[in-house]
Structures are given as structure tokens and as C-alpha cells.
Amino acid sequence: xxxxxxxxxxxxxxxxxxxxxxxxxxxxxxxxxxxxxxxxxxxxxxxxxxxxxxxxxxxxxxxxxxxxxxxxxxxxxxxxxxxxxxxxxxxxxxxxxxxxxxxxxxxxxxxxxxx
Amino acid sequence: xxxxxxxxxxxxxxxxxxxxxxxxxxxxxxxxxxxxxxxxxxxxxxxxxxxxxxxxxxxxxxxxxxxxxxxxxxxxxxxxxxxxxxxxxxxxxxxxxxxxxxxxxxxxxxxxxx
Numbered sequence: 379x380x381x382x383x384x385x386x387x388x389x390x391x392x393x394x395x396x397x398x399x400x401x402x403x404x405x406x407x408x409x410x411x412x413x414x415x416x417x418x419x420x421x422x423x424x425x426x427x428x429x430x431x432x433x434x435x436x437x438x439x440x441x442x443x444x445x446x447x448x449x450x451x452x453x454x455x456x457x458x459x460x461x462x463x464x465x466x467x468x469x470x471x472x473x474x475x476x477x478x479x480x481x482x483x484x485x486x487x488x489x490x491x492x493x
Numbered sequence: 494x495x496x497x498x499x500x501x502x503x504x505x506x507x508x509x510x511x512x513x514x515x516x517x518x519x520x521x522x523x524x525x526x527x528x529x530x531x532x533x534x535x536x537x538x539x540x541x542x543x544x545x546x547x548x549x550x551x552x553x554x555x556x557x558x559x560x561x562x563x564x565x566x567x568x569x570x571x572x573x574x575x576x577x578x579x580x581x582x583x584x585x586x587x588x589x590x591x592x593x594x595x596x597x598x599x600x601x602x603x604x605x606x607x
Contacts, residue, residue, distance in 0.1 A: 485534060
């Protein structure tokens with residue numbers, strides 16, 4: 379079984395301030411890790427992913443996440459947020475389950491950037 | 494443009510009626526999924542399909558029916574809608590083989606059951 383925990387349902391932060399969105403997971407098999415972003419009235423879009431190799435992964439718009447196997451975490455960070463980053467962020471884990479990659483999502487964190 | 498198209502985007506129906514949500518993808522991805530999104534629950538898997546004519550239950554399948562006669566289409570049917578099925582429904586697909594689990598989502602279908 380696998381699970382994802384996003385403890386913070388909402389995170390307000392001032393524009394240009396740093397932010398960290400926390401994600402912890404549990405799984406009995408090796409996993410791939412993802413962050414998805416959802417803007418209002420839209421579907422989810424992939425923000426970044428960890429498949430293998432370097433534990434620090436980056437997105438094209440300045441977000442980064444670090445895979446920490448010992449702490450089973452994959453926290454998302456950005457050093458300086460913009461108004462346009464206001465959205466809901468979902469952490470997800472995928473692991474092999476009966477021959478296919480089962481994906482489990484966290485409950486999401488709403489990032490509210492305050493001008 | 495290539496991608497996943499869901500229809501209708503918005504639907505209001507009454508308890509007991511049958512509703513079908515459509516999903517069409519142009520990537521020829523083998524795996525397709527239906528999720529529902531509810532406040533406090535994140536996304537929960539309803540059904541998935543590994544290929545045409547192969548479907549399987551997800552986490553919350555009760556009250557839903559799926560079919561996949563063609564690779565590109567994966568409709569979701571609520572045979573007798575209930576108020577608890579008011580939700581936003583997302584169709585998604587993954588690359589051939591689905592070996593990483595990376596998902597590509599449609600824009601969603603917002604369903605209200607009165």
C-alpha cells in the first residue's frame with residue numbers, strides 16, 4: 379500500500395517571499411514522485427517529477443523539489459513566489475501494483491500568494 | 494491539438510438519471526483513468542483501463558460503469574446518479590506502458606446532482 383500526506387491544506391505567502399509545500403509518502407515498493415499544479419477551473423498539469431538520478435529536480439518556472447529517501451519526503455520549494463503561482467499543488471507517488479504504476483495523490487495544498 | 498478532451502465541461506442532472514461523461518485522447522496512450530476530485534479528498538481513482546476492452550476498478554468504483562471499445566475513448570457512466578456523486582471528474586492518460594505513472598489530464602467535467 380502507498381499513501382501521500384500533504385499536511386498543509388492552505389499556505390498563504392507574500393509575493394516575492396520563499397515558500398515550501400510539504401509532502402511525505404509511504405510505500406512498500408520503490409516509487410516515482412510527482413508534483414502537479416492545478417489552476418482554477420483547469421485540469422492538473424505536471425510541474426516536476428523524480429524518476430531517478432539527482433535527488434534535486436527543478437521546473438521551468440523556478441520550483442524545485444528534493445527527494446529524501448530516509449525521510450520519505452518530496453517537499454516543493456520556490457525561493458521567490460509570484461502572483462501567478464497562486465494555485466493548488468498536488469503531490470503524487472506512483473509504484474508498481476499488479477503490473478501497472480498505481481498513482482496515489484495527496485489531498486492538495488492551496489498556495490495563496492498575497493500582493 | 495493533441496490532448497485529452499472531456500465533455501460536457503459542466504452538467505446538472507437530477508437524482509436517478511443516467512449521465513455519461515465522455516473522454517477522448519489523441520495521443521494513443523494505452524492507459525486511461527477516471528478520477529473524481531472532492532474537497533478534502535484530493536483525487537480518487539474510479540476506474541482505469543490498460544487498453545481497449547480491458548478495464549479495472551479503482552478506489553471508488555461503486556455507482557459507475559466504464560467501457561473502452563476504442564483506444565481513444567473512455568466514457569464514464571453514472572447509471573443512476575446520486576447527490577454524493579456531485580464532483581469534478583477528471584480523465585487522464587499515461588504513456589504507452591505507463592511505466593512511470595506520469596499522467597496527462599483533461600480539463601475536467603463538473604457534475605452537479607440535484
